[in-house]
Amino acid sequence: MAVQGPTCTDDDVQLRKARGPRRKFLIGGLVIVAVVVYLVASSIGGSTAYYLTVEELKAQGPSLRERNVRVAGVVDGASIQYDARDLLLTFDLVDASGRLPVVYKGVQPDMFQGGAEAVVEGRYRSDGTFEATNLLLKCPSKYEEAATAEAQGR
Amino acid sequence: MADIGYAAILLTLATSLYAALAYLLGERHGAPELLESARNAVWTSAALATVASGALLYLLERRDFSIRYVYEHTSTFQPALYNLSAFWAGQEGSLLLWLWLLGLFALTVLVSRRPFLQDLKPVALAVVSATQALFALLLLTFSNPFARLAVPQREGFGLNPLLQNIGMVLHPPVVFVGYAGFTLPFALAVAALVKGRFTRQWAREVRPWLLTAWLFLGVGIVIGGWWAYQELGWGGYWGWDPVENSSLVPWLVATAALHASIVQERRGGFLTWNAVLVALSFVLCLFATFVTRSGVIQSVHAFGGSAEAWVFAAFILGSLGLMAWLLVRHQRDLEAPDVVESLASREGGFLFTVLLFVGLGAAVFLGTVYPALVELLRGQEVALGASFYNRVFGPLALLLLLLLGVCPALLWRRTEGRALPARLWPGGAGAVLALAAALTLGAREAVALVGFAAVGFAAGTVLDDLLRAAAVRREGQVPRRVDRRRLGAHLVHLGVLLMAAGIVGSSVYKTEHQVVLLPGEEVSVAGYTLQYVQPLRGTDQAKQRAAVELTLSQGGKALGTLTPERNFYWNVGQVVTEVALRSSWKEDLYVVLAALQEDGMATLQVQVARMVQWIWAGGFMLLAGTLVGLWPGRRAASIPVEAARGRREALAEEG
Numbered sequence: 001m002a003v004q005g006p007t008c009t010d011d012d013v014q015l016r017k018a019r020g021p022r023r024k025f026l027i028g029g030l031v032i033v034a035v036v037v038y039l040v041a042s043s044i045g046g047s048t049a050y051y052l053t054v055e056e057l058k059a060q061g062p063s064l065r066e067r068n069v070r071v072a073g074v075v076d077g078a079s080i081q082y083d084a085r086d087l088l089l090t091f092d093l094v095d096a097s098g099r100l101p102v103v104y105k106g107v108q109p110d111m112f113q114g115g116a117e118a119v120v121e122g123r124y125r126s127d128g129t130f131e132a133t134n135l136l137l138k139c140p141s142k143y144e145e146a147a148t149a150e151a152q153g154r
Numbered sequence: 155m156a157d158i159g160y161a162a163i164l165l166t167l168a169t170s171l172y173a174a175l176a177y178l179l180g181e182r183h184g185a186p187e188l189l190e191s192a193r194n195a196v197w198t199s200a201a202l203a204t205v206a207s208g209a210l211l212y213l214l215e216r217r218d219f220s221i222r223y224v225y226e227h228t229s230t231f232q233p234a235l236y237n238l239s240a241f242w243a244g245q246e247g248s249l250l251l252w253l254w255l256l257g258l259f260a261l262t263v264l265v266s267r268r269p270f271l272q273d274l275k276p277v278a279l280a281v282v283s284a285t286q287a288l289f290a291l292l293l294l295t296f297s298n299p300f301a302r303l304a305v306p307q308r309e310g311f312g313l314n315p316l317l318q319n320i321g322m323v324l325h326p327p328v329v330f331v332g333y334a335g336f337t338l339p340f341a342l343a344v345a346a347l348v349k350g351r352f353t354r355q356w357a358r359e360v361r362p363w364l365l366t367a368w369l370f371l372g373v374g375i376v377i378g379g380w381w382a383y384q385e386l387g388w389g390g391y392w393g394w395d396p397v398e399n400s401s402l403v404p405w406l407v408a409t410a411a412l413h414a415s416i417v418q419e420r421r422g423g424f425l426t427w428n429a430v431l432v433a434l435s436f437v438l439c440l441f442a443t444f445v446t447r448s449g450v451i452q453s454v455h456a457f458g459g460s461a462e463a464w465v466f467a468a469f470i471l472g473s474l475g476l477m478a479w480l481l482v483r484h485q486r487d488l489e490a491p492d493v494v495e496s497l498a499s500r501e502g503g504f505l506f507t508v509l510l511f512v513g514l515g516a517a518v519f520l521g522t523v524y525p526a527l528v529e530l531l532r533g534q535e536v537a538l539g540a541s542f543y544n545r546v547f548g549p550l551a552l553l554l555l556l557l558l559g560v561c562p563a564l565l566w567r568r569t570e571g572r573a574l575p576a577r578l579w580p581g582g583a584g585a586v587l588a589l590a591a592a593l594t595l596g597a598r599e600a601v602a603l604v605g606f607a608a609v610g611f612a613a614g615t616v617l618d619d620l621l622r623a624a625a626v627r628r629e630g631q632v633p634r635r636v637d638r639r640r641l642g643a644h645l646v647h648l649g650v651l652l653m654a655a656g657i658v659g660s661s662v663y664k665t666e667h668q669v670v671l672l673p674g675e676e677v678s679v680a681g682y683t684l685q686y687v688q689p690l691r692g693t694d695q696a697k698q699r700a701a702v703e704l705t706l707s708q709g710g711k712a713l714g715t716l717t718p719e720r721n722f723y724w725n726v727g728q729v730v731t732e733v734a735l736r737s738s739w740k741e742d743l744y745v746v747l748a749a750l751q752e753d754g755m756a757t758l759q760v761q762v763a764r765m766v767q768w769i770w771a772g773g774f775m776l777l778a779g780t781l782v783g784l785w786p787g788r789r790a791a792s793i794p795v796e797a798a799r800g801r802r803e804a805l806a807e808e809g
Binding site: 025028036051085 | 387494497502505506509510513514516517520521524528534535536537538539540541542545546549550553668670727728729730731746748749751755757759
């Protein structure tokens with residue numbers, strides 16, 4: 001980054017030791033900080049999804065209609081139905097407090113199977129089913145642990 | 155062999171602790187024999203870590219299934235490459251890799267002959283050795299890669315099939331070179347503060363280490379995105395997962411440090427900024443290592459907490475405390491001249507760049523720890539969606555693009571207002587060209603148009619500055635040398651612009667289609683014709699294969715065969731999708747086999763995303779640009795600004 005173009009003389013430098021630029025800088029810096037803080041503060045609420053148990057979900061049902069919530073539980077293997085033509089996956093998610101019928105439209109995730117620990121994110125519908133827009137499954141490392149436990153137990 | 159490995163780590167703990175103590179005592183009391191023995195200890199630590207790593211590699215290669223780590227990550231039938239990449243597939247191996255890399259990096263400081271570094275070596279190597287001791291301790295206690303199984307096994311579990319991809323062979327070690335690499339700038343900053351040498355020259359001398367670590371981390375992150383895109387089957391390359399985020403944060407902070415250190419080198423300013431940024435990059439790398447491996451933050455990748463967290467936390471707080479203490483204690487050395495004289499100057503541009511990168515890093519960090527914070531403070535379990543990051547990252551990235559477009563037009567110290575239009579018009583022209591191109595090709599969405607225009611604007615001024623430099627060289631106004639650092643920086647910036655364009659294009663223009671086909675049928679989707687030739691099935695030791703063979707054509711022109719797969723792996727007991735991909739500069743066709751029925755009926759999910767390839771190309775350009783800037787050679791570019799402005803002024807300022 002060599003310097004080209006008009007260069008300034010010592011006199012210019014002296015002139016600019018005045019207070020003006022410093023204040024401009026402070027203001028410029030504060031504006032950036034304010035922009036960052038504003039962006040974070042304004043986005044964080046709308047993007048937060050609360051974890052609820054099945055019981056809480058059913059109790060608060062009507063008030064939650066338009067909110068994005070998450071429910072964690074175990075996939076009930078007997079309840080899984082996968083319509084491979086339309087990619088429609090329905091299953092029951094079970095936690096300690098109850099059972100929740102879930103509808104998910106999309107490709108069945110790789111790790112999805114009966115007994116898998118899953119998190120569904122989406123909306124609770126008035127018909128008592130949960131419309132999942134997101135279906136997350138626990139990481140494969142879990143399986144490694146299970147396999148290791150198995151090997152050690154043998 | 156396992157005992158040799160374990161013993162080697164145990165000895166590394168001893169030698170690295172000894173090295174740290176001997177260096178500090180030797181430095182304090184001026185005892186040359188202590189310093190000499192500390193040097194030997196650093197060599198020994200590096201050698202021992204190499205022995206330990208060699209032992210693990212040997213066990214992996216021999217597939218010694220009496221060792222738990224080997225059993226968990228290798229098998230007799232998986233390709234040999236994956237038996238070696240298993241080294242960094244798990245927690246224990248990656249921590250050992252950290253230890254090994256730290257040992258090797260310590261040597262780069264130890265053997266350096268640069269006069270400036272001689273005084274800094276003792277304290278810097280004490281810091282590196284202390285970090286080595288941390289990792290040796292973790293390896294001995296919580297994450298022993300040489301632990302044995304209660305009952306030796308005949309066959310290994312094998313590497314997780316998701317990790318059986320060239321991307322995952324490369325991603326972890328490349329990222330870890332970056333992580334471990336940030337230890338050196340931090341260590342050298344601590345040493346420089348202690349010795350009162352945190353000067354312009356420090357910034358120049360440390361730049362190669364900082365840049366190398368930054369390069370590896372950046373390239374590693376891009377490879378990680380490429381792997382996710384190839385292997386995870388959801389058609390994206392970045393999911394704002396905590397593990398991904400925690401590797402991005404130190405990179406963003408280090409990017410701020412790279413820019414701030416230019417001001418330190420050229421004008422002697424931003425000293426406190428640099429000390430803080432270098433320390434933050436280092437501890438954020440430790441944080442990232444710890445996040446990847448612990449369950450503190452809810453993540454699709456990382457579950458299962460451990461006491462390791464406390465050791466990491468203590469070391470991180472200790473490092474930050476050390477830096478804070480040094481900054482307070484050596485406050486006077488850090489009183490830099492007020493280098494920013496005008497808003498419209500290079501210094502001003504750098505200041506805003508640093509602020510924006512730190513802001514980005516802070517926002518991503520906050521988002522990453524937010525769920526943990528809420529749970530801690532309110533007892534409420536929450537998750538933060540990707541929309542948060544998109545809303546925050548978008549506007550800040552746009553500001554950075556504009557800044558990148560303005561900065562090359564700014565001069566050091568002050569730019570006359572009159573001179574600006576003449577230097578900014580290429581940017582304007584670039585913006586207009588990009589906008590026209592986007593409109594011609596059918597882009598109408600405001601987000602995309604603004605994004606492409608900003609990329610065009612920045613590309614215009616950057617290219618103009620490159621051409622100016624070439625013109626000046628031709629006219630012989632400066633010695634006929636290529637200013638490698640300037641060329642490299644511009645190439646890196648152009649690479650980032652390619653990536654930005656690719657990110658805008660692929661996130662705005664993405665379509666998804668579902669098709670159901672029987673063998674022999676064909677379908678038109680998104681301008682392509684897919685013909686389903688036949689289902690492919692088979693069974694081997696690793697998996698049960700289910701795939702379909704498709705021929706792809708466009709406008710009657712054959713484009714080849716696609717084979718999306720959906721294989722069931724015995725070891726993990728689950729299906730793993732193999733995506734079929736056809737890439738071009740315009741768009742990617744991404745085919746996922748969603749289901750394959752007994753009768754051969756296949757359900758395919760077809761995604762088309764624009765300009766994905768630009769992202770990977772940008773990554774290569776970033777790599778190439780950094781290498782150009784790093785290439786050892788003349789140091790013409792690093793002369794302080796004043797030297798270029800006349801010797802009188804330079805002498806006056808150097809005092």
